[in-house]
Amino acid sequence: MLHTDTLPTLTRPRRVRIQPSALLVLIGILLAAGNLRAAITTVGPVLPEIARSTQISALLSSALISLPLVAFALVSPIAPRIAHRLGLERTIGISLLLLIAGLITRSTPPLALLWIGTVLIGVAIAILNVVLPALIKRDFPNKIAQVTGGYSALQSTFAAVAAGIAAPLAGATALGWRLPLGMWAGLALISLGVFAPQLRRRTVLTASEEDIALELPKAHHATWRSPWTSLLGWQVTLFMGLQSLIFYSLITWLPSIEAAAGIRAYEINIHQFVLNALGVLASLVCAVMIPRMRDQRLLAVTGPLLVAAGLAGIYFAPQLALVWICVLGFAAGVNVVLALSFFGLRTTHHGQAASLSGMAQTLGYLVAAAGPLVFSALHDTTGDRTPVLTGMVVICIILAGLGYLSGRNRVIGGHTHSAAPSLN
Numbered sequence: 001m002l003h004t005d006t007l008p009t010l011t012r013p014r015r016v017r018i019q020p021s022a023l024l025v026l027i028g029i030l031l032a033a034g035n036l037r038a039a040i041t042t043v044g045p046v047l048p049e050i051a052r053s054t055q056i057s058a059l060l061s062s063a064l065i066s067l068p069l070v071a072f073a074l075v076s077p078i079a080p081r082i083a084h085r086l087g088l089e090r091t092i093g094i095s096l097l098l099l100i101a102g103l104i105t106r107s108t109p110p111l112a113l114l115w116i117g118t119v120l121i122g123v124a125i126a127i128l129n130v131v132l133p134a135l136i137k138r139d140f141p142n143k144i145a146q147v148t149g150g151y152s153a154l155q156s157t158f159a160a161v162a163a164g165i166a167a168p169l170a171g172a173t174a175l176g177w178r179l180p181l182g183m184w185a186g187l188a189l190i191s192l193g194v195f196a197p198q199l200r201r202r203t204v205l206t207a208s209e210e211d212i213a214l215e216l217p218k219a220h221h222a223t224w225r226s227p228w229t230s231l232l233g234w235q236v237t238l239f240m241g242l243q244s245l246i247f248y249s250l251i252t253w254l255p256s257i258e259a260a261a262g263i264r265a266y267e268i269n270i271h272q273f274v275l276n277a278l279g280v281l282a283s284l285v286c287a288v289m290i291p292r293m294r295d296q297r298l299l300a301v302t303g304p305l306l307v308a309a310g311l312a313g314i315y316f317a318p319q320l321a322l323v324w325i326c327v328l329g330f331a332a333g334v335n336v337v338l339a340l341s342f343f344g345l346r347t348t349h350h351g352q353a354a355s356l357s358g359m360a361q362t363l364g365y366l367v368a369a370a371g372p373l374v375f376s377a378l379h380d381t382t383g384d385r386t387p388v389l390t391g392m393v394v395i396c397i398i399l400a401g402l403g404y405l406s407g408r409n410r411v412i413g414g415h416t417h418s419a420a421p422s423l424n
Contacts, residue, residue, distance in 0.1 A: 022139070022140075024194075024197070024198070025135075025139055025198065026140075026147065026150075027194055028092075028191070028194050028195040028198060029132060029135060029136065029147070029151060030150055030151060030154045031154070031187075031190065031191040031194050031195070032092055032096065032128060032132060032191050032195065033128075033132060033151040033152070033154055033155045034154045034155060034157070034158040034187060034191065035096070035099055035125070035128070035158070035184070035187055035188050035191055036125055036128060036129065036132075036155050037155050037156070037158065037159035037162070037276075038158040038159055038161070038162035038184045038187065039068075039099070039102075039103060039121050039125065039162075039184055040065065040068055040121075040125075040159075040248070040251070041159040041160075041162045041163040041166075041251055041272075041276055042162040042163065042166045042180050042181060042184065043064050043065055043166075043181065044065065044163065044166075044251040044252050044254075044255065044272070045163055045166040045167040045170075045255060045269065045272050046166050046167060046170045046177040046180060046181070047061050047062070047064065047065075047252070047255075049167075049170055049176060049177045050064065050114075050177050053176065053177065054111050054114070056111075058376060058380065059373065059376050059377060059380060062252055062372045062373055062376040063372075063373065064114075064118055065248055065251070065252045065372045066248075066369040066370070066371075066372050066373050067115070067118050067119060067122060067369075068118060068119075068121055068122030068125060068126075069122070069244070069248060069365045069366075069368045069369035070122065070365070070366070070369045071119055071121075071122025071123050071125075071126050072122060072125065072126040072129060072361055072362075072365035072368075072369075073126075073361070073362050073363065073364075073365040073366040073369065074126075074362075075122075075123050075126035075127060076126050076129070076130050076357075076358045076359075076361035076362040076365065077358050077359075077362045079091075079126065079127045079129075079130035079131060079358060080130060080131075080134070080354040080355065080357075080358050082127065083127075083130075083131050083134070083354070088131055088134065088135050088138070089195070089198040089199055090199055091127060091131050092128065092131055092132070092135070092195060093192060093195055093196070093198075093199045095124045095125075095127040095128050095131070096124070096128075096188050096191055096192040096195065097192065098120055098123060098124040098127075099120075099121060099124035099125065099128075099185075099188045100185045100188045100189055100192070101117075101120055102117045102118070102119070102120030102121035102122075102123075102124055103117065103121060103181070103182055103184055103185040103188065104117070104182055104185050105117030105120060106118055106120075106121060106181055106182065107178040107179070107181045107182025108178070108182070109178075126361070126365075129357075129361055130354065130357045130358050130361055131354075132151065133148070133340055133343045133344060133353060133354075133357050134350060134353055134354040134357060136148060136151070136344065137343075137344045137347075137349075137350045137353040137354075138350045141350075144341060144344040144345060145286070145287055145290035145291050145341055145345075146287050146291065148287070148337060148340050148341045148344070149283045149284060149286050149287020149288075149290075149337060150283070150287065151283075151340070152279070152282075152283035152286075152333070152336060152337045152340060153279075153280045153283035153284055153287075155279075155283075156276055156277070156279030156280045156282075156283055156333055157277070157280050158184075158187065159276040159279065160273050160274075160275075160276030160277035160279070160280065161273070161276075162180070162184065162276075163251065163272040163273055163275070163276050164269065164270070164272055164273025164276075164277075165180065165273075166180040166272075167180075167265075167269050167272075168269065169183075225352075225412050225413045226355065227347075227352070227355050227356040227359045227360075227412055228359060230412045230413075232346060232405075232406070232410055232411075232412050233346075233356055233359060233360075233412055235402055235405040235406045236339075236342045236343070236346055236356060236360055236406045237356075237359055237360040237363050237364055238363075238364070238367075238402050239300070239338070239339055239342065239399065239402040239403055239406045240339045240342075240360040240361065240364035241360070241363060241364030241365070241366070241367030241368055242364075242367065242368075242395055242398060242399045242402065243303075243304070243332070243335035243336060243338075243339050243399060244336075244339070244364055244365060244367070244368035244371075245367055245368040245370070245371035245395065246304075246307060246332065246335070246371070246392060246395060246396060246399070247332050247335070247336065247368075248368055248369075248371055248372055249371040249372055249375055249392060250275065250328065250332065250392075251272075251275070251276075252371075252372040252375075252376075253372070253375055253376075253379075253388060254271070254272070254275065254325075254328075255268050255272065256379075256385070257314065257385050257388065257389065258271065258314070258318070258321060260385050261314065261315075261318035261321070261385075262318065263318060263321055267321070267322075270322075271321065271322065271325045274322065274325050274326060274329060275325050275328060275329040275332075276329065277329065278325075278326055278328075278329025278330040278332075278333060279329055279330070279332060279333030279336070280333070281330060281333065282329070282330045282331070282332075282333025282334045282337060283333055283337050285334075286299065286333075286334055286337040286338070286341075287337075290337075290341060290345075294409055295407050295408055295409035296338055296341070296342075296345070296403075296406075296407035297403070297404050297407035297408060298407075299334055299338060299403075299407065300335075300338050300400075300402075300403025300404060300406060300407035301400045301403050301404050301407070302331075302334070303331045303332075303334035303335040303338065303400075303403065304331070304335060304396045304397070304399035304400040304403055305331075305396065305397075305400050306327055306328075306330070306331035306334075307327075307328055307331045307332060307335070307392075307396045307399075308392075308393045308396035308397060308400075309327060310324045310325070310327035310328035310331065311324075311328070311389050311392050311393050311396070312389075312393060313327065314389070315385075315386070315389050335399070335403075338403070338406075338407070339360075339364075342356075342360075342406055343356050343357045343360065345411075346406070346410065346411050346412055347411055347412055348411050348412070348413060352412060356412065374391075375388045375391065375392075378391065
């Protein structure tokens with residue numbers, strides 16, 4: 001890649017800028033990824049307190065989980081174009097600024113700012129969700145599974161901490177639920193500080209490098225096929241959507257399901273931490289396993305079926321709740337790592353990865369947003385947790401079938417990989 005200055009070289013000597021090291025880029029990716037769930041997982045444990053203090057209904061309070069997912073769906077289609085115009089690094093920097101603003105706004109009275117801040121958070125995370133996998137595809141093409149595993153591990157770590165400390169913090173100060181909802185602006189600020197040196201980069205791609213440019217690929221890419229016209233693209237999209245639906249339904253409804261089963265409040269708080277923490281272990285295991293597997297079918301089928309088993313266990317044997325929470329957390333972690341990895345593993349180049357990421361997160365998060373709301377309405381109508389758990393189990397079985405199809409050793413365009421999955 002060539003680095004140029006804005007003034008012609010005839011008027012002053014050309015200044016050579018040192019490109020940030022691969023390590024700095026990696027740290028920036030990992031810290032940015034740490035922001036992608038904490039802002040959302042911190043909401044579930046304090047939803048009852050939010051509903052009580054603001055006098056909003058249970059269904060409306062569930063929208064605090066679903067609203068960011070709707071933003072994901074609406075913003076994801078335009079995220080690749082924003083990144084193409086501004087550049088990857090500057091897009092990430094602006095998104096982190098927007099996230100900081102949203103987190104502060106959400107935790108500030110009056111009630112209207114709760115909704116405005118939630119929307120801003122959703123928009124910021126939506127852009128980061130699309131751009132970060134594309135940055136991994138561009139800068140670490142031979143380490144997709146490994147970097148995605150680390151990305152997901154840190155994401156799950158902060159998600160676990162956020163879920164575990166939200167309720168205790170809300171009860172410890174006069175600020176109540178506003179403190180845990182706003183405090184994660186600090187993490188976003190640190191992430192922006194680490195990423196700041198990269199915001200000065202001005203990269204010009206040569207003709208030979210055009211195939212890795214972040215853009216909606218043009219017809220001159222001979223091997224490119226739109227994910228929207230590919231059955232594999234739709235399979236990955238539905239896998240992304242249904243695994244997200246299950247995850248966000250879990251963080252919304254699991255505390256209530258456990259409370260109905262007679263589990264004590266302090267145990268539920270611990271379980272929320274464990275649920276998200278096991279995602280870290282799943283990320284690390286997947287980072288090791290995926291590069292060594294010819295395809296991902298085994299993992300992509302096992303993950304959803306383990307979620308179904310964990311849900312059934314909570315219903316039939318709630319006295320072993322911690323065991324089932326461990327199963328749920330690990331399996332849900334496997335599912336999300338696979339969903340993110342598929343964006344790179346099922347595409348041939350960076351532009352196609354961005355297109356698949358945008359498609360999967362547009363439609364996938366629309367599906368996911370319906371989960372907390374539909375299950376909330378179902379519970380309010382029946383007054384019973386059984387339909388909620390049954391619905392989740394059925395979705396998990398469908399997800400396993402989609403995992404088998406998405407996990408095959410293929411890329412969009414009809415070709416199979418001739419090398420290990422991590423080399424794509």
